[in-house]
Amino acid sequence: MKRDIVIIGGGIIGLMSAYFLQKAGRKVTLIDENDITNSTSFGNAGLLSAFDKAPLSHPGVVGETIKMMMKGESPVKLHPKFDYQLIKWLLSFVKNANEERLKKTLILFEKYGQDTIDLYKQLQKEEGLDFDFHHTGMLSVFTEQDTYDKKLKQYNYEDSKRFEVLTKSRLEEYLPCASSDVKGAILFKKNAHLDPQRVMLEMKRYLMENGVEFILNEKIEDISFSDDKVISVSSKSATYEANTFIMATGYQTLLAKRRKKQLLMTPAKGYSITFEMPEELRPKTSCLFNDLFIVMTPRRGDVRLTSKLELGSSNPAIVKAQIDSIKENFKKYTKPFEMKNIKEWSGFRPLTPNDRPLFGKDEEYDNLVYAMGLGWLGMTFAPSIAKTLENLIVNDLKNEEDDDVLLFSGFYQGESPKKHLFCLIN
Numbered sequence: 001m002k003r004d005i006v007i008i009g010g011g012i013i014g015l016m017s018a019y020f021l022q023k024a025g026r027k028v029t030l031i032d033e034n035d036i037t038n039s040t041s042f043g044n045a046g047l048l049s050a051f052d053k054a055p056l057s058h059p060g061v062v063g064e065t066i067k068m069m070m071k072g073e074s075p076v077k078l079h080p081k082f083d084y085q086l087i088k089w090l091l092s093f094v095k096n097a098n099e100e101r102l103k104k105t106l107i108l109f110e111k112y113g114q115d116t117i118d119l120y121k122q123l124q125k126e127e128g129l130d131f132d133f134h135h136t137g138m139l140s141v142f143t144e145q146d147t148y149d150k151k152l153k154q155y156n157y158e159d160s161k162r163f164e165v166l167t168k169s170r171l172e173e174y175l176p177c178a179s180s181d182v183k184g185a186i187l188f189k190k191n192a193h194l195d196p197q198r199v200m201l202e203m204k205r206y207l208m209e210n211g212v213e214f215i216l217n218e219k220i221e222d223i224s225f226s227d228d229k230v231i232s233v234s235s236k237s238a239t240y241e242a243n244t245f246i247m248a249t250g251y252q253t254l255l256a257k258r259r260k261k262q263l264l265m266t267p268a269k270g271y272s273i274t275f276e277m278p279e280e281l282r283p284k285t286s287c288l289f290n291d292l293f294i295v296m297t298p299r300r301g302d303v304r305l306t307s308k309l310e311l312g313s314s315n316p317a318i319v320k321a322q323i324d325s326i327k328e329n330f331k332k333y334t335k336p337f338e339m340k341n342i343k344e345w346s347g348f349r350p351l352t353p354n355d356r357p358l359f360g361k362d363e364e365y366d367n368l369v370y371a372m373g374l375g376w377l378g379m380t381f382a383p384s385i386a387k388t389l390e391n392l393i394v395n396d397l398k399n400e401e402d403d404d405v406l407l408f409s410g411f412y413q414g415e416s417p418k419k420h421l422f423c424l425i426n
């Protein structure tokens with residue numbers, strides 16, 4: 001039996017792609033090696049933070065990381081091993097951390113971040129879904145005087161729709177658990193947050209009820225090609241033929257390797273700690289502890305901390321020392337309170353070296369579509385990218401015919417599409 005569209009991977013980008021394609025009248029099958037209850041898309045912080053937040057590869061990032069390492073507060077851990085791909089990734093990351101790219105990236109973040117916020121709102125309104133979504137801004141909290149001063153210089157103008165530098169009493173109101181060691185905070189009002197687990201489960205339920213076929217606990221291990229098409233994908237026990245295939249496998253690159261391509265992205269492990277805390281100390285909105293790379297997100301009934309960026313490992317084990325380090329760093333700047341009913345989690349960001357996701361059609365097999373490399377901002381951009389992919393597939397466009405692919409996909413670096421068509425390293 002030949003299917004219409006087969007999506008491999010039911011993380012946020014897989015589910016969002018399924019939604020827009022199904023809405024456009026296509027028959028969608030979604031295959032996942034698990035049961036879609038605990039991927040990276042479940043345990044993350046749930047920030048929709050495309051505004052007023054620097055990309056990961058920004059000028060000064062290396063110096064900042066070294067400074068944090070010296071203070072014992074660095075979120076970054078590099079597992080020492082000789083890995084040619086990782087070295088290439090690191091070199092590209094450093095090369096990309098420049099002013100020119102920063103400016104471009106910030107503009108693109110705002111464009112696709114706003115599209116995403118609008119789409120989440122639309123989905124909730126039109127489909128009656130509940131994402132625990134709050135458009136209440138993101139508080140950027142500073143624990144170092146010099147970074148706070150630097151930020152204040154950058155925001156030395158009035159724009160009350162965009163940001164508010166909080167006074168001491170406003171800080172107490174927004175983040176009542178902050179200790180007196182916090183130097184200051186700026187509320188960036190355009191950002192939002194949601195509960196990623198709720199988004200995933202709501203989307204899965206909606207898609208199941210609306211005719212999307214789910215094939216769960218089925219790992220796709222191989223792809224068959226003709227001269228210019230993908231014919232089928234297969235697991236150990238079954239083969240699936242389709243008109244179009246979408247590769248949405250998160251940090252896992254097994255299938256890209258079967259296509260004999262290596263995507264320039266690396267798994268970057270992170271952790272979350274979800275717990276209950278005293279009501280009177282809960283933050284009013286999501287908070288990014290800027291100098292610690294710790295995010296605190298209030299949710300219905302609990303609060304979630306996320307942090308850490310480990311490169312060079314794909315071991316999903318929850319390492320106690322990393323959890324303890326997040327708690328210790330967090331406690332240095334907050335009033336004492338007891339975390340109750342703690343749930344610990346780890347997951348992998350599919351991280352590209354320039355904060356650009358990898359999406360678009362394969363240059364040789366045009367019924368193979370990539371939806372990869374969403375990095376540390378997958379919740380922030382997935383709906384917008386999925387909508388672009390729907391347009392590409394439904395209107396049978398080439399990458400070059402879609403401005404959004406050309407502008408935002410990491411497969412294009414602003415040069416000739418032919419030259420850079422798929423910034424994949426052979």
Ligand SMILES: Cc1cc2nc3c(=O)[nH]c(=O)nc-3n(C[C@H](O)[C@H](O)[C@H](O)COP(=O)(O)OP(=O)(O)OC[C@H]3O[C@@H](n4cnc5c(N)ncnc54)[C@H](O)[C@@H]3O)c2cc1C
Nearest residue numbers: 009011012013033041044045047220250270377378379380
């Ligand atoms: C600690 C942490 C905090 C984060 N915080 C935020 C945040 O605040 N805001 C934000 O925007 N982003 C955040 N992110 C990033 C975000 O979580 C990711 O970008 C996003 O979840 C990636 O989604 P995905 O669909 O690409 O991958 P995944 O969620 O990993 O989904 C991929 C799916 O593919 C399946 N799969 C893989 N290989 C196969 C195969 N061969 N066959 C079948 N199925 C397969 C997997 O089982 C999985 O279900 C955070 C990430 C981490 C780790």
